[in-house]
Amino acid sequence: xxxxxxDVAGIEVGHAxxxxxxWLTGVTAVLLPPGTVGGVDxxxxxxxxxxxxxxDPRTLVPTVDAVVLTGGSAYGLVAAHGVQxxxxxxxxxxPVGPGxxxxxxxxxxxxxxxxxxxxVFGNHPTEAMGHEAAAAxxxxxxxxxxxxxxxxxxxxxxxxxxxxxxxxRSGGVVVAALAVVNAVGLPVxxxxxxxxxxxxxxxLVVVATDAALDPAETSRTATVAHDGLARALNPVHTLxxxxxxxxxxxxxxxxxxxxxxxxxxxxxLQRVAADVVRDAVLDAIAAAEDVxxxxxxxx
Numbered sequence: 001x002x003x004x005x006x007d008v009a010g011i012e013v014g015h016a017x018x019x020x021x022x023w024l025t026g027v028t029a030v031l032l033p034p035g036t037v038g039g040v041d042x043x044x045x046x047x048x049x050x051x052x053x054x055x056d057p058r059t060l061v062p063t064v065d066a067v068v069l070t071g072g073s074a075y076g077l078v079a080a081h082g083v084q085x086x087x088x089x090x091x092x093x094x095p096v097g098p099g100x101x102x103x104x105x106x107x108x109x110x111x112x113x114x115x116x117x118x119x120v121f122g123n124h125p126t127e128a129m130g131h132e133a134a135a136a137x138x139x140x141x142x143x144x145x146x147x148x149x150x151x152x153x154x155x156x157x158x159x160x161x162x163x164x165x166x167x168x169r170s171g172g173v174v175v176a177a178l179a180v181v182n183a184v185g186l187p188v189x190x191x192x193x194x195x196x197x198x199x200x201x202x203x204l205v206v207v208a209t210d211a212a213l214d215p216a217e218t219s220r221t222a223t224v225a226h227d228g229l230a231r232a233l234n235p236v237h238t239l240x241x242x243x244x245x246x247x248x249x250x251x252x253x254x255x256x257x258x259x260x261x262x263x264x265x266x267x268x269l270q271r272v273a274a275d276v277v278r279d280a281v282l283d284a285i286a287a288a289e290d291v292x293x294x295x296x297x298x299x
Contacts, residue, residue: 003283004142005030005178007167008208010250013178014137015148015163016079016129024118024291025071027079027125028148028163028180029133030206030248034092037249038064039219040108043226043236044243046200048111050077052244057215061106065092066134067246068109069149069180069204072124080109082130110244112182113200114152117292141165142178145287149204153182155233155285159297164284170272171265173211173253177225177273179280180204184240185233187285187299202242203229203281207273213249217266222247224270228277245277 001007010033017026032038040055050068054061065087070076084107087093093103115121133148142165146153153161161183167176184201207225225245229236237243255265285297 001167002141003167004165005176005206005208006139006142007176008174008210008250009252011208012137012139013142014133014135015143016133016136017147017151019151022118022120023123024152025114025124026148026151027129027133028069029083029130029137030067030178031134031137032064032066032248033250035251036064037062037213037215037218037251039215039222039247040244041222041226042244044202044241045239047242047244048074048077049244050080050109052108054106055108057219061094062215063106064108064248065105066107067206067248068107068130070109070111070125071114071149071152073111073113073115073200076111076125077109078127079125079130080107082127083107083134086131086134108246110204112149112153112180112202112204114182117152144283146289146291149180150284153180154294155181155183155297156186158294160288160291160294162284162288164280164287166276166279166283168272168276170269173209173269175209175269175272175276177205177207177276177280179277179284181281181284183233184238185235187282187297188232188234200242201240203233205245205277206248207245207277208248209269210250210252211269212251212254218247218249221270221273225273225277227274229281231278232281
C-alpha cells in the first residue's frame, strides 16, 4: 500500500501539466482495467461534466474505460476526447460492431475552474493534452501536488490546491481515492478565516475499490464518498462549487453472496471510501506548493 489510487490493482494514473508562459492548468487521466463498473454523484451547484449520465445504473453500459479530471472549466472537457482516442487506439471500449476496433470507449469526465490563473484566459486543456495524460498513465504511486488537473487549483480563493491521493483496506478489499481540490472552502481542521469564492470552484474525486460491485452499489459508493468532502472542507457543495465524485469497482474481489453479510461489507467499504476521500483532499492541500500569487496553505 502506497497511499495511492493505484493501490487498486490494474488502475493507472497519468498527468499532463502546463505551467508558465500564461499556462497554469492540466489534465489527469485514470485508466481502468477491463470490466470496471462505474458510478457518479454530482453535488455541486456549478458542475462541468461529460458523459456522467452514462454511469446511471439504469443505462445500457455498466462499465467504464477511463475517468478524466481536467482544468479549463467546460472548455477543458475536450480533453476527454483525447483519452477516448487513446483507449480506442488500444481496442478498449463498448463493442458496437464485429471488428476488433469497432468500439466506443466510455470516458466520463469532470472539470475544475482555473481559467486565467496562469495569465492567459484562453490557455486551457486540449484534446491533445488528454491523450498525453493517458499516454503517461502508469501503475506506480500517483504524483501529487501542483500537477495534472490540480495545476491551477486554489482553495478558499487564495491558497494553492492540487492533487492528492490516499488508500486503505476494508476487510479483504482495497479502497483508494484521488482528489483534485479547487474548493471554495478551507480545510477542516485548520486556521479559521473567510473564504473568497471565485467565479467557480470544484473538488473532484475518484474513489476506487477492487471489490466486485454492481452499478447501483458503485453509485451508492460515490454518494457516500461525498461525506469525505464534508469532513475535509468547509463549506462544500455550494452554488460556487461543482463537486463531483466518481466511483469505480474493478471486480477482482468477490463479496459474500448472502444478503446480510454483503450489506455489512458494503457499509464498511463505503465508510472507508469516505475516509480515504477525506485523506486525499487533505493530502492534495498539503502537497501543494507556492505558485505565483497563490501560497501554500499554512495549516
